[in-house]
Amino acid sequence: MGMFTKKDAQPLKSPSVPAKGAPAGVGLSIVGSGMTVHGDLETEGVVKVEGTVDGHVSARTQVLVAKEGLVRGDIDTTEAIIGGTVHGAIRARERVEVQSGAAVHGDIATRRILVAEGGNLNGQIRMGEIAATQETRSDGSKAAITYLEPAGGSRPA
16 A cells, blocks of 8 residues: 555546536536547537537537637537537437627528527528437438427428
8 A cells, every 4th residue: 555545535626617507416517728629529528519529429418619719520419619610410308508709611400590690500400399319420320310490380391
């Protein structure tokens, strides 16, 4: 046993900072500035992208794409806040926010959306109540996703 360890010592847990409005105990994962991730990311908590992700991002709670952040793939989450660039579809069960100077090159499906002046959208937007279905992702793979029905009405034929 080392001289700086206790017999009953517990491993250190990394601190988690929940997002605003996120349930307690939800962790924060960060893809830092200058970092590139090749592959898909999946978490129950929050993902903040300050660098680059070449793959799909799935976060149960929230995906944040910082001003210098870049995602080349689809985003599946409850809430997406985009300050940087996304090349792929965004499917958010509750809300999408596209901030001034941000760019989304792909379709968006959500219940609510906020686009700030100066935000750039290139794709279709679907809004309303959630109905589950399947869609082809931008890379050709199949994904169970959420399409949306108009609020208070039936789906168009």
